[in-house]
Amino acid sequence: MAKRKRPKERSPLPRALFFDEAADRARSCGSKDAYPSEQHARATAAMNGMADALNVYRCRYCEFWHLTRRREEYID
Numbered sequence: 567m568a569k570r571k572r573p574k575e576r577s578p579l580p581r582a583l584f585f586d587e588a589a590d591r592a593r594s595c596g597s598k599d600a601y602p603s604e605q606h607a608r609a610t611a612a613m614n615g616m617a618d619a620l621n622v623y624r625c626r627y628c629e630f631w632h633l634t635r636r637r638e639e640y641i642d
């Protein structure tokens with residue numbers, strides 16, 4: 567059986583589809599306060615008069631909840 571040249575190693579996905587986890591983590595988790603529950607996060611937003619301006623989301627990294635400005639981030 568003839569030896570075949572190995573194809574050059576290539577990433578299976580175009581670069582644009584790479585998910586930069588470190589950057590995402592810093593943006594969506596590391597720089598934010600974490601709350602133990604959705605209720606805590608919403609209550610904090612309300613106390614700051616930001617209930618209408620902030621979204622609450624469950625963090626995929628720390629499993630806590632964070633607040634984010636609406637329109638700033640798109641969550642799933």
Ligand SMILES: [Zn+2]
Nearest residue numbers: 595625627628
């Ligand atoms: Zn987090």
